Amino acid sequence: DTGVSQNPRHKITKRGQNVTFRCDPISEHNRLYWYRQTLGQGPEFLTYFQNEAQLEKSRLLSDRFSAERPKGSFSTLEIQRTEQGDSAMYLCASSPARTQETQYFGPGTRLLVL
Amino acid sequence: AQSVTQPDIHITVSEGASLELRCNYSYGATPYLFWYVQSPGQGLQLLLKYFSGDTLVQGIKGFEAEFKRSQSSFNLRKPSVHWSDAAEYFCAVGARGTYKYIFGTGTRLKVLA
Numbered sequence: 423d424t425g426v427s428q429n430p431r432h433k434i435t436k437r438g439q440n441v442t443f444r445c446d447p448i449s450e451h452n453r454l455y456w457y458r459q460t461l462g463q464g465p466e467f468l469t470y471f472q473n474e475a476q477l478e479k480s481r482l483l484s485d486r487f488s489a490e491r492p493k494g495s496f497s498t499l500e501i502q503r504t505e506q507g508d509s510a511m512y513l514c515a516s517s518p519a520r521t522q523e524t525q526y527f528g529p530g531t532r533l534l535v536l
Numbered sequence: 537a538q539s540v541t542q543p544d545i546h547i548t549v550s551e552g553a554s555l556e557l558r559c560n561y562s563y564g565a566t567p568y569l570f571w572y573v574q575s576p577g578q579g580l581q582l583l584l585k586y587f588s589g590d591t592l593v594q595g596i597k598g599f600e601a602e603f604k605r606s607q608s609s610f611n612l613r614k615p616s617v618h619w620s621d622a623a624e625y626f627c628a629v630g631a632r633g634t635y636k637y638i639f640g641t642g643t644r645l646k647v648l649a
Contacts, residue, residue: 426579428579453635455635455636462641462642463641463642464540464626464628464639464640464641464642465580465626465637465639466639467636467637467638470635470636472635477635478635478636480636513579513580515580523635524570524582524585525637526582527572527579527580527581527582528579529578529579530578530579532577
């Protein structure tokens with residue numbers, strides 16, 4: 423069990439640029455989640471996949487955000503035309519598809535938009 | 537509305553002292569409850585979880601938590617704090633059939649030598 427991995431760990435970009443983050447879940451987990459954490463706050467849910475299907479998107483996920491999980495394994499989160507308000511830690515989690523599921527989190531990608 | 541409240545933003549304790557971090561929730565369904573710990577710049581590590589059964593649950597690193605349905609609380613405790621416990625602690629709630637957790641705003645723990 424190698425845990426959830428995320429890349430890159432840090433990203434600095436200029437306003438208006440596009441960025442893409444990657445998440446590799448624990449191998450046998452078919453559920454994958456994205457959360458956003460701003461300074462001084464707890465994580466907030468963004469979106470959720472079961473296998474390759476994106477089953478819910480939070481209202482926090484504006485149309486500049488898109489997430490994919492093309493083969494039901496790794497996932498990408500893309501932010502287009504970044505804004506300073508997008509600066510945050512983006513956390514990925516995964517879980518097995520069981521009733522009493524526990525989400526296991528990755529180390530996160532910290533985004534700074536200048 | 538579903539919510540999690542961690543009333544203490546910061547807590548400072550001396551090494552070796554006991555610790556209790558408070559968590560209150562408001563949730564319509566029977567909750568699943570979690571405590572996670574986050575070190576600076578890192579992701580979240582699961583400390584313990586409650587789904588059902590015994591209301592006192594044991595976790596890693598010597599932590600325990602007690603579910604009190606009548607008080608809608610799930611407080612985290614440790615009898616003797618170590619300097620390495622300094623971190624931010626998050627309480628979260630989920631439920632059967634849901635897939636997103638609701639997190640509190642966290643409690644930052646400082647440990648004095």
